[in-house]
Amino acid sequence: MKTLMLTLLMLCASSVVTAMDMDGMLMDDKGMIMNANSDTLPRDCTAISETVDITIRAGQQHAQKFTGKMFAFDQQEWNVKPCAKINITFINDDQIRHQLMIHGLPGYLYPDGMFHLELYGEGQLQASLIMPSLKKTYLVHCELPQHMEKGMKAQLKVDGGNGDLPSIPGLTAPVKADIYPVDWSSLTTAILILCVLVGCLIPFIIILNAKRFKELMKKLLSTLKRGESVGPSESS
Numbered sequence: 207m208k209t210l211m212l213t214l215l216m217l218c219a220s221s222v223v224t225a226m227d228m229d230g231m232l233m234d235d236k237g238m239i240m241n242a243n244s245d246t247l248p249r250d251c252t253a254i255s256e257t258v259d260i261t262i263r264a265g266q267q268h269a270q271k272f273t274g275k276m277f278a279f280d281q282q283e284w285n286v287k288p289c290a291k292i293n294i295t296f297i298n299d300d301q302i303r304h305q306l307m308i309h310g311l312p313g314y315l316y317p318d319g320m321f322h323l324e325l326y327g328e329g330q331l332q333a334s335l336i337m338p339s340l341k342k343t344y345l346v347h348c349e350l351p352q353h354m355e356k357g358m359k360a361q362l363k364v365d366g367g368n369g370d371l372p373s374i375p376g377l378t379a380p381v382k383a384d385i386y387p388v389d390w391s392s393l394t395t396a397i398l399i400l401c402v403l404v405g406c407l408i409p410f411i412i413i414l415n416a417k418r419f420k421e422l423m424k425k426l427l428s429t430l431k432r433g434e435s436v437g438p439s440e441s442s
């Protein structure tokens with residue numbers, strides 16, 4: 207009896223671990239949903255203005271069109287009306303972990319002002335949120351180290367937004383552009399001058415020694431021909 211009770215207890219515990227639902231957080235072995243909200247209206251909304259279904263894909267393949275970027279979402283901007291309900295389908299096309307985080311939401315409805323979807327590898331998640339009425343631009347990104355810097359950054363605009371965020375691939379200019387400075391020390395300058403000189407001298411050397419080069423080429427060709435004619439008879 208004791209063993210049966212223990213087994214039942216363990217089964218219950220494992221099911222809690224595989225799918226936890228606590229304080230707006232849903233978690234299993236594939237991913238996590240935090241602060242989803244499909245029915246509570248923000249204080250400044252009297253009704254849902256529109257329901258929008260948005261599919262957002264994340265992965266390395268979506269960064270290929272952006273020079274120097276490694277990760278990206280398939281789109282970089284979305285526009286919705288004030289008080290819109292957004293049903294998000296988040297798809298991770300990579301084998302590695304990615305997040306979809308929306309920041310700047312009202313804290314009384316979304317703890318830490320954040321809506322958060324996360325997939326530990328390839329997969330799909332669905333969750334909803336209701337936007338406030340404020341004309342605002344929200345940051346959408348993946349918060350894993352270096353993923354946003356490497357391109358996983360986008361923006362969600364409500365009522366046209368209140369401006370553009372910087373460094374959104376293909377959309378807005380970066381605050382600090384990537385630069386690749388050359389250390390112009392005396393050594394690098396000397397190496398550059400030497401390379402230019404050698405590059406200029408080679409054609410002259412060839413022109414001045416044209417006869418010698420011709421003879422050398424003839425010798426080489428005849429040696430090769432001899433090698434070809436000797437080769438098959440030796441093998442037979």
Ligand SMILES: [Cu+2]
Nearest residue numbers: 304305348353
């Ligand atoms: Cu990521």
